[in-house]
Amino acid sequence: MRCAGCLQEFCYNHSSDHRQELNKQLDKVEVSRNLFRQKLTQQTIDPQKHPLIQQINDWERQSIKKTRQTAEEARQILLQHTIGHITKIEIDLNKLTNQLKQSRGKNDFYETELHHWNEELKQLEKELNKPSNIHLREDSRLLINKISVDVRSVLLSMPNIGANAKWIQNGITIAGGNGYGNDVNQLNSxxxxxxxxxxxxxxxxxxxxxxxxxxxxxxxxxxxxxxxxxxxxxxxxxxxxxxxxxxxxxxxxxxxxxxxxxxxxxxxxxxxxxxxxxxxxxxxxxxxxxxxxxxxxxxxxxxxxxxxxxxxxxxxxxxxxxxxxxxxxxxxxx
Known part of the structure; x- marks a missing residue:
């Protein structure tokens, strides 16, 4: 007997063995199909478990972690420099305070001094809120790689090929086929x-x-x-x-x-x-x-x-x- 699938010849007894082997292979295919069905059902019930959703979630966690780490590094650098800066402002404020006390005690001051002291206070407040020697610079380059979804039109349907279809074992030569060479009936690579x-x-x-x-x-x-x-x-x-x-x-x-x-x-x-x-x-x-x-x-x-x-x-x-x-x-x- 000839197997219509593999085209091998079998005697009656071996034909039965061959059929049993094919049934075992079919069982494996059905097991794989059932496992895939379970996976498909799970994703239908909870789309959030899709592997690509998980990939986006991982990207989000890593991006937040990297952003927080960068922000913390910037904070530490700023704190190190602002402590010394605040100390300098404190010294300048104490000098201004002494000038005010002396002027009040002598009762000897005019509009020009008042205007000067007001301007000095405004400058100290401005320096406290926005130090002239410290700038926050935002780099235009991306800190993290941007993630996006690219959806292409893809046909998922399988070709309509019959279960018993058989391919021709040998193709037909339509050009060349006479060895490599440069004659008009030959080709070379x-x-x-x-x-x-x-x-x-x-x-x-x-x-x-x-x-x-x-x-x-x-x-x-x-x-x-x-x-x-x-x-x-x-x-x-x-x-x-x-x-x-x-x-x-x-x-x-x-x-x-x-x-x-x-x-x-x-x-x-x-x-x-x-x-x-x-x-x-x-x-x-x-x-x-x-x-x-x-x-x-x-x-x-x-x-x-x-x-x-x-x-x-x-x-x-x-x-x-x-x-x-x-x-x-x-x-x-x-």
């Missing part, structure tokens, strides 16, 4: 792909960044050979050459290819039909991937700068839309 379903000549055409052959190859559906459409002049940095291209897309609006010419650290636009050389549209970029939207904006990933920029044809500087804050594992870094 192909990297990026662009599938053009709207090609006028055929139902489907694939453009391949043939990395180590330093060329872009156009391969029609069902063809045995490809057609070199960019980089026929071999490896180099001239406008008619490419150097380890890693990605390619089609700009239908301008009827051209846009190529990630990695080895030359540039992005090149190449005429789609009968083009013999390209035009550099972006320089000094360690490009790895390309994309273009319906408005004609070009998106370029830069592996060295850990960023993605958006470009409009003719721009001298692109706009950073992702990353660009150095290498790292934060949500705003690559």
């Amino acid at each position: 192909p990297f990026g792909l662009y599938i053009d379903d709207d090609d006028d000549d055929d139902d489907q055409t694939i453009y391949i960044a043939d990395q180590c052959n330093h060329r872009i190859v156009k391969w029609k559906s069902g063809a045995t050979n490809g057609q070199v459409v960019a980089g026929e002049s071999g490896q180099g940095n001239r406008n008619d050459q490419l150097n380890y291209p890693l990605d390619v897309i089609v700009d239908k609006e301008n009827d051209s290819l846009i190529i990630c010419d990695s080895g030359n650290k540039r992005v090149v636009r190449w005429p789609l039909r009968n083009g013999t050389s390209g035009e550099i549209i972006i320089s000094n970029v360690d490009c790895r991937g390309l994309a273009i939207d319906n408005d004609g904006y070009l998106y370029v990933s830069d592996v060295s700068k850990h960023e993605v920029r958006r470009w409009k044809i003719g721009d001298t500087n692109g706009t950073i839309i992702a990353g660009g804050k150095g290498k790292g594992d934060r949500l705003d870094q690559f």
Whole structure:
């Protein structure tokens, strides 16, 4: 007997053993399902127990602790300096008190002295409330890392694949497959792909960044050979050459290819039909991937700068839309 799942052959007795083993594995799946159901029910009853809520609570506690610690350090520094400052004010106040006593005793004072004493008292009070040699400075840099919630639209539904569906064990070769080389029926370390379903000549055409052959190859559906459409002049940095291209897309609006010419650290636009050389549209970029939207904006990933920029044809500087804050594992870094 053949098992429809693993496709192995079993005799009658072993087939029964195999079925028992499958039942045991199903039991384990159901146990895991029940445990997950309990967890889901708990979070439905008390959403505050969600792990992400707990993470926010931990952040809140740590932030309060750090804020209190910083405030206490500032208080201690201020107390150390205000004690000496108050002592100095006390000395100045005693001097003023003696002057008042002497003037009253002699009964020899005028408006000018009264005005001077009032101003001196005001200055002492001002110095007490806001010492001229002490300032509270607020640093504009964040004391704590700000936490925020980023909600993306994600489909949680599973693909509608039948329980008895079987995948084809071997794929179909649609380009290359004749060993690595530089003949028209060969590729050498192909990297990026662009599938053009709207090609006028055929139902489907694939453009391949043939990395180590330093060329872009156009391969029609069902063809045995490809057609070199960019980089026929071999490896180099001239406008008619490419150097380890890693990605390619089609700009239908301008009827051209846009190529990630990695080895030359540039992005090149190449005429789609009968083009013999390209035009550099972006320089000094360690490009790895390309994309273009319906408005004609070009998106370029830069592996060295850990960023993605958006470009409009003719721009001298692109706009950073992702990353660009150095290498790292934060949500705003690559």
